Amino acid sequence: xxxxxxxxxxxxxxxxxxxxxxxxxxxxxxxxxxxxxxxxxxxxxxxxxxxxxxxxxxxxxxxxxxxxxxxxxxxxxxxxxxxxxxxxxxxxxxxxxxxxxxxxxxxxxxxxxxxxxxxxxxxxxxxxxxxxxxxxxxxxxxxxxxxxxxxxxxxxxxxxxxxxxxxxxxxxxxxxxxxxxxxxxxxxxxxxxxxxxxxxxxxxxxxxxxxxxxxxxxxxxxxxxxxxxxxxxxxxxxxxxxxxxxxxxxxxxxxxxxxxxxxxxxxxxxxxxxxxxxxx
Amino acid sequence: xxxxxxxxxxxxxxxxxxxxxxxxxxxxxxxxxxxxxxxxxxxxxxxxxxxxxxxxxxxxxxxxxxxxxxxxxxxxxxxxxxxxxxxxxxxxxxxxxxxxxxxxxxxxxxxxxxxxxxxxxxxxxxxxxxxxxxxxxxxxxxxxxxxxxxxxxxxxxxxxxxxxxxxxxxxxxxxxxxxxxxxxxxxxxxxxxxxxxxxxxxxxxxxxxxxxxxxxxxxxxxxxxxxxxxxxxxxxxxxxxxxxxxxxxxxxxxxxxxxxxxxxxxxxxxxxxxxxxxxxxxxxxxxxxxxxxxxxx
Numbered sequence: 001x002x003x004x005x006x007x008x009x010x011x012x013x014x015x016x017x018x019x020x021x022x023x024x025x026x027x028x029x030x031x032x033x034x035x036x037x038x039x040x041x042x043x044x045x046x047x048x049x050x051x052x053x054x055x056x057x058x059x060x061x062x063x064x065x066x067x068x069x070x071x072x073x074x075x076x077x078x079x080x081x082x083x084x085x086x087x088x089x090x091x092x093x094x095x096x097x098x099x100x101x102x103x104x105x106x107x108x109x110x111x112x113x114x115x116x117x118x119x120x121x122x123x124x125x126x127x128x129x130x131x132x133x134x135x136x137x138x139x140x141x142x143x144x145x146x147x148x149x150x151x152x153x154x155x156x157x158x159x160x161x162x163x164x165x166x167x168x169x170x171x172x173x174x175x176x177x178x179x180x181x182x183x184x185x186x187x188x189x190x191x192x193x194x195x196x197x198x199x200x201x202x203x204x205x206x207x208x209x210x211x212x213x214x215x216x217x218x219x220x221x222x223x224x225x226x227x228x229x230x231x232x233x234x235x236x237x238x239x240x241x242x243x244x245x246x247x248x249x250x251x252x253x254x255x256x257x258x259x260x261x262x263x264x265x266x267x268x269x270x271x272x273x274x275x276x277x278x279x280x
Numbered sequence: 281x282x283x284x285x286x287x288x289x290x291x292x293x294x295x296x297x298x299x300x301x302x303x304x305x306x307x308x309x310x311x312x313x314x315x316x317x318x319x320x321x322x323x324x325x326x327x328x329x330x331x332x333x334x335x336x337x338x339x340x341x342x343x344x345x346x347x348x349x350x351x352x353x354x355x356x357x358x359x360x361x362x363x364x365x366x367x368x369x370x371x372x373x374x375x376x377x378x379x380x381x382x383x384x385x386x387x388x389x390x391x392x393x394x395x396x397x398x399x400x401x402x403x404x405x406x407x408x409x410x411x412x413x414x415x416x417x418x419x420x421x422x423x424x425x426x427x428x429x430x431x432x433x434x435x436x437x438x439x440x441x442x443x444x445x446x447x448x449x450x451x452x453x454x455x456x457x458x459x460x461x462x463x464x465x466x467x468x469x470x471x472x473x474x475x476x477x478x479x480x481x482x483x484x485x486x487x488x489x490x491x492x493x494x495x496x497x498x499x500x501x502x503x504x505x506x507x508x509x510x511x512x513x514x515x516x517x518x519x520x521x522x523x524x525x526x527x528x529x530x531x532x533x534x535x536x537x538x539x540x541x542x543x544x545x546x547x548x549x550x551x552x553x554x555x556x557x558x559x560x561x562x563x564x565x566x567x568x569x570x571x572x573x574x575x576x577x
Contacts, residue, residue: 007377010375014375014378015380017372018369018372018380021388022388024447025388025447026387028402028406032402047411047413048413089296089297090297092294093293093298096290096293098282099282100282100284100289100290101281101284102287108294115301117560118305119507119508119528121508121510121527121528121532121552121555122308122309122312122549122553122555122556123304123305123309124531125312125315125549125552126308126311126312126315127308128545129322130303130308145304146304149300149303149305152301152305153301153305181285181289182289209395210396210397210511212397212515213511213514216536217536227395228395231395235401236518247401251398251401251402254398255395259393262390266386269455270455
């Protein structure tokens, strides 16, 4: 066999294997999408058949009767506040860890990196009693603080890679121009590590948007539920009153923000994985 | 070289985040060790100190043993599967002259962004014994003898969950590996190609050894994430299927209950401490054996 035919067969096998994996993922996505347009009877008759006519009712009932609108808004408030807090605080910490020399710098850096390996379950019970003591169980604010704190170590870990790429000469010239430390942070460092901040924001968005264990323990009241917890509760309630079409519509509603973010910002994620995780 | 500045400036940058971290992360982490040595139902303020009794209770708790073994199976079998697929795809996508690398790697990453609570719904449908697509496909292929209640027994149940998990996570590790590949200069592989080495030889003799650091980090992340894995399995069974519990779901069931509250918070904390120790032993041990100074290229 010459090189050309060998390459042809090699490519053919590659595409077959990769297409198989693509089909699994695509199959699931497409199936959820078209199931969200079927009514309950059609789903019960054959969950895999294509819808005979497109029904939008599922989206209406998911959004209002199944309270996805309220869950959606809760998640927006909680997730965006948490992202903002954890991003600002982790950027400030990373700035200090990568720019300044002070006693305990190494130990602190190692402590944050070590914290990534702590299983969330280990914090669940102590946090529960901690929040109960200060009356923050079943409050959005309590969950926001928990999310911000728990995602701090990972955010610092990823941001370190980005902060380290900013050359020290920039600081020197800024100091010569009489720039103060806090102004330097906000006006020089923040713009320069912007791709890193976006990357962390996307990572944290995905993780917090989909998280439901902490939400289930700290904010389980119906009017406080996040979208992921709402999804879990919906699936749970399907045993009693089944509206599968509505559930599939709810899944699509939940997926839309992630899909938009994925399509617009994924290049930052890939860049972040390269810089943070690989070099960290 | 980092600069020396006035202490209050350093403190100004560190303090806000550090306060949050200490109160909501560091203190709870330490407290967890203490709670694991108490008996506590969470309502009465009283935590009764019982030493290591929670840990010795685990030795006779058959459900705990199931969860522990399941977690280990998950970590090892799931890890082998996920990294086999990841390495295979890394090879396929970085072959000389391959087109579509970006499309495939991005698309494979997408399931990673879908909520595990939502995925649980889908996988339960896929594996459903009566109308599930998996059994339907097997029927269509004439493999009737393979049809079974996938989530019914421990063996097939674990296998099914491991497969579902790998669909979610292969994309993540694949992107890590590919970004590692990008840092290897092309000259290495071109030189080998000129010497007449085949693509497979190049991959195993040049690319993969140079990806060692990335692979170590990926496996470490896998171990960390799989030991605390909770959301997919809990959404599928809600802890009711004890044969398919992992430590993550069993810890939750013991602490906050399945259908009726159990509130054995001391025991739950003890399980979480075991999870932490497993991460330290496996992730730490793995890094100790395989980590070394960053390779120069």
